[in-house]
Amino acid sequence: MKYTAQQLAEIANAQLIGDPNKVVKNLAFDSRIIYSVQDTAFLAIKTEKNNGEKYIASAIEKGIHVIIAEQKTIDNDEVSWLLVENAIDFVQKLARYHFNQYNISSIGVTGSNGKTIVKEWLYQSLSDDFSCVKSPKSFNSQLGLPLSLLKINASHQLGIFEVGISKPNEMEKLQEIFSPKIGILTHIGSAHIAHFQNEKQLIEEKITLFKNSEVIVFNGDNDLAFSILNEKYSSKHLISYGFGKHNDVHIISDWKDRTKDITVTCLGEVFSFPVHQRDEATLVNALAVITVLYHLGYAREKIIEKIHHLKSVEMRLEAVNGIRNNLIINDSFNLDLDSLKIAYQFIKEYNKPNKVLIITDFVEKHNADELYKEVADLTNEQNFNMIFLVGEEIQKYQSLFKALSFSFNKISELIKSQEFNKLENQLILLKGARKFETEKVKTYLELQKHETVLEVNLNKVLHNIRVHQSFLRPETKMMAMVKAYSYGLGGYEIAEFLQHHHIDYLGVAVADEGVELRKNGIITPIIVMNPEQHSYNAVIDFNLEPNIYSFRVLELFYQQLKQADFVGDYPIHIKLETGMHRLGFKEDELDELIQRLKQMNIRVKSIFSHLSSADIPAEREYTLQQFEVFERQSERLIQGLGYTPIQHILNSSGILNYPEYQYDMVRIGIGMVGICYNEKVKPLLQPAVAFKSVISQISEIKKDVSVSYGRRYKAEKDTRIATIPVGYADGIPRLLSNGVGFVGIKNAIVPIVGSVCMDMMMVNIEDIPAKEGDEVIIFNGHPSLEEFAHYCKTIPYEVLTSISRRVKRVYVKD
Numbered sequence: 175m176k177y178t179a180q181q182l183a184e185i186a187n188a189q190l191i192g193d194p195n196k197v198v199k200n201l202a203f204d205s206r207i208i209y210s211v212q213d214t215a216f217l218a219i220k221t222e223k224n225n226g227e228k229y230i231a232s233a234i235e236k237g238i239h240v241i242i243a244e245q246k247t248i249d250n251d252e253v254s255w256l257l258v259e260n261a262i263d264f265v266q267k268l269a270r271y272h273f274n275q276y277n278i279s280s281i282g283v284t285g286s287n288g289k290t291i292v293k294e295w296l297y298q299s300l301s302d303d304f305s306c307v308k309s310p311k312s313f314n315s316q317l318g319l320p321l322s323l324l325k326i327n328a329s330h331q332l333g334i335f336e337v338g339i340s341k342p343n344e345m346e347k348l349q350e351i352f353s354p355k356i357g358i359l360t361h362i363g364s365a366h367i368a369h370f371q372n373e374k375q376l377i378e379e380k381i382t383l384f385k386n387s388e389v390i391v392f393n394g395d396n397d398l399a400f401s402i403l404n405e406k407y408s409s410k411h412l413i414s415y416g417f418g419k420h421n422d423v424h425i426i427s428d429w430k431d432r433t434k435d436i437t438v439t440c441l442g443e444v445f446s447f448p449v450h451q452r453d454e455a456t457l458v459n460a461l462a463v464i465t466v467l468y469h470l471g472y473a474r475e476k477i478i479e480k481i482h483h484l485k486s487v488e489m490r491l492e493a494v495n496g497i498r499n500n501l502i503i504n505d506s507f508n509l510d511l512d513s514l515k516i517a518y519q520f521i522k523e524y525n526k527p528n529k530v531l532i533i534t535d536f537v538e539k540h541n542a543d544e545l546y547k548e549v550a551d552l553t554n555e556q557n558f559n560m561i562f563l564v565g566e567e568i569q570k571y572q573s574l575f576k577a578l579s580f581s582f583n584k585i586s587e588l589i590k591s592q593e594f595n596k597l598e599n600q601l602i603l604l605k606g607a608r609k610f611e612t613e614k615v616k617t618y619l620e621l622q623k624h625e626t627v628l629e630v631n632l633n634k635v636l637h638n639i640r641v642h643q644s645f646l647r648p649e650t651k652m653m654a655m656v657k658a659y660s661y662g663l664g665g666y667e668i669a670e671f672l673q674h675h676h677i678d679y680l681g682v683a684v685a686d687e688g689v690e691l692r693k694n695g696i697i698t699p700i701i702v703m704n705p706e707q708h709s710y711n712a713v714i715d716f717n718l719e720p721n722i723y724s725f726r727v728l729e730l731f732y733q734q735l736k737q738a739d740f741v742g743d744y745p746i747h748i749k750l751e752t753g754m755h756r757l758g759f760k761e762d763e764l765d766e767l768i769q770r771l772k773q774m775n776i777r778v779k780s781i782f783s784h785l786s787s788a789d790i791p792a793e794r795e796y797t798l799q800q801f802e803v804f805e806r807q808s809e810r811l812i813q814g815l816g817y818t819p820i821q822h823i824l825n826s827s828g829i830l831n832y833p834e835y836q837y838d839m840v841r842i843g844i845g846m847v848g849i850c851y852n853e854k855v856k857p858l859l860q861p862a863v864a865f866k867s868v869i870s871q872i873s874e875i876k877k878d879v880s881v882s883y884g885r886r887y888k889a890e891k892d893t894r895i896a897t898i899p900v901g902y903a904d905g906i907p908r909l910l911s912n913g914v915g916f917v918g919i920k921n922a923i924v925p926i927v928g929s930v931c932m933d934m935m936m937v938n939i940e941d942i943p944a945k946e947g948d949e950v951i952i953f954n955g956h957p958s959l960e961e962f963a964h965y966c967k968t969i970p971y972e973v974l975t976s977i978s979r980r981v982k983r984v985y986v987k988d
């Protein structure tokens with residue numbers, strides 16, 4: 175897009191203050207991740223949780239000269255303002271206008287699952303034949319869709335956009351700005367259903383998108399969706415796909431039989447093709463693509479060829495720690511301008527001052543000169559210390575890059591180079607086209623070449639937090655418990671992510687954990703739940719806030735404050751005993767507590783307590799009693815103190831089961847991981863942690879042959895045994911030996927056989943078509959963390975915190 179400030183004001187009915195001729199080509203809404211200030215306008219978005227106005231100053235400081243906001247907040251002659259009623263409405267109006275300027279064909283994809291894959295696959299299938307534009311990643315929301323639409327320009331013939339909603343009445347708004355010719359409804363699942371009355375309402379809302387569509391392609395396996403669409407849109411051209419035989423497009427072969435090709439009937443025409451990946455989700459997404467291609471008039475052979483060439487959609491950026499304290503951000507799945515911009519945004523989230531870029535030739539392009547010029551301009555704004563250009567083409571443009579740069583023909587040459595091997599304390603962004611195999615750089619730099627990893631999906635952590643927040647009032651604060659190495663998930667990485675997403679408080683168990691976070695640049699307030707006496711110094715030095723739960727602790731801490739000559743009121747938190755019988759002041763101590771506190775230079779920031787049984791429905795009475803005691807005690811404390819500290823008592827289960835007692839703040843812990851003890855909410859959460867390994871070796875053994883120490887297992891028949899490089903030193907309890915525990919391999923669940931060793935264990939894979947090097951799931955979806963905890967006869971909390979530090983933690987973002 176390209177508009178002047180004047181045009182923007184006219185299109186979206188905004189009041190313009192300042193230069194009407196300023197040009198706007200990009201919109202930014204997060205001042206921390208602005209990757210380019212050239213012709214960029216900053217959009218101050220107000221949400222329930224946050225107010226973008228707070229960041230206007232930092233956007234201006236970075237060099238942005240057009241601000242779109244509800245009010246003018248800063249006097250600066252260089253800045254032009256567009257004053258609007260609501261920033262989201264503004265982008266939506268603009269996108270609607272923009273979309274209507276171009277008469278392009280359009281496909282709109284909605285549904286609960288599979289939107290992004292179907293969109294990406296359609297793009298892969300159609301971009302050879304049409305000049306296509308698509309939503310980047312899964313930009314599909316009230317803001318994401320408009321931003322995607324603004325990418326349309328005069329060269330495009332076809333737009334493929336995904337559209338997502340989470341609450342009632344959202345689709346109507348999106349339909350007004352984007353009305354696709356071809357509508358696609360993918361699988362309907364339980365995502366967001368909590369905000370709707372029932373599934374029917376959810377489906378009806380989603381299909382509003384198709385109001386003006388000519389053709390609707392939909393997953394017909396959901397009976398309700400099938401009947402609603404046929405009823406509501408009987409006058410439109412409807413094509414259904416899915417596993418059910420009633421669908422216009424469905425599979426007729428036995429798709430579970432891996433030795434056979436998949437055969438599909440498509441409105442009467444039959445065709446077969448080989449498919450390697452056979453899970454239901456992949457197949458049904460492929461059916462959606464086949465249906466659209468068929469509708470667009472592609473011949474059978476062409477469709478088979480296109481399906482054959484679909485590439486798995488890996489849209490995640492992963493961050494791993496490398497040797498010499500380098501942090502590697504690996505994004506080597508596709509390389510185009512959009513994904514480069516996203517990667518540049520992504521690295522802004524890390525506060526590493528030293529940055530290095532490794533970038534390869536772009537594979538898909540129209541005009542190389544223009545493209546590399548744009549790449550260089552964009553890159554020059556990022557302040558990389560050093561740039562490595564890999565590929566014969568991109569090195570021709572080396573002079574365009576301002577940072578110190580080196581060029582190579584191949585990745586293998588780069589890895590051998592001296593400059594590369596000297597890198598230390600750097601954030602290394604790896605941005606390469608697939609065919610250059612840039613992942614080799616990652617492998618080379620990885621700390622230890624560990625095959626066993628604990629993978630933490632940060633987006634899912636955020637998703638789970640949002641699900642919990644949906645039970646709370648918008649103004650209720652949230653503390654994230656990151657004690658015990660963030661429940662085993664990692665140290666500052668999780669805290670940094672949460673800080674970036676404006677968590678109000680962090681909770682650690684002991685002072686050392688808090689100090690570690692501060693040393694890594696965490697500035698969010700941190701409460702220390704169990705401050706040990708020897709650490710009070712560190713507490714004060716690192717601005718940590720202690721939990722004070724007894725007179726002994728209060729007096730000792732106060733002594734330390736005096737010794738440190740602390741000036742001002744030190745923030746502390748008072749814990750009340752209400753029924754857990756662990757730590758806390760008791761009711762009859764309150765009067766004395768008030769007296770003492772009044773004599774000290776201390777400020778009580780919060781009063782809190784902890785529930786013993788928020789996850790146990792049978793203990794509801796007891797829990798309600800805890801609230802009652804808490805309310806009575808804190809009221810007394812507040813009266814006595816003469817001011818009102820914030821109050822909090824709910825943990826994760828409490829949030830879901832007793833939201834009426836949220837007070838001013840809640841403390842989320844295990845819920846972030848995706849574990850919950852509320853059956854209704856469970857399907858809404860996403861498992862955020864995966865413990866994975868690989869098969870080191872496979873042995874064929876005969877009947878009666880024994881496996882592992884002590885010969886506790888002997889094969890009952892000839893079979894195949896896989897050895898996995900993870901053992902009790904990694905956190906797999908030895909009690910899982912010999913059939914007690916299971917792991918997932920190739921979607922099958924197989925038993926551990928023989929004794930679990932210190933660093934290895936064996937599983938019986940029989941005739942599962944696994945090979946050495948294949949992935950092993952210790953827990954993820956299947957088996958789940960809960961199931962694994964069940965094998966171990968314990969709870970997910972203990973499983974996670976028992977995973978040894980030597981297991982590498984990898985953080986991914988979708």
Ligand SMILES: *Cc1c(COP(=O)(O)O)cnc(C)c1O
Pocket residue numbers: 655657703784824825826827841842843844845
């Ligand atoms: C660990 C902890 C929590 C979080 O509990 P979850 O059950 O993981 O949600 C909350 N409050 C306190 C005081 C804790 O120690």
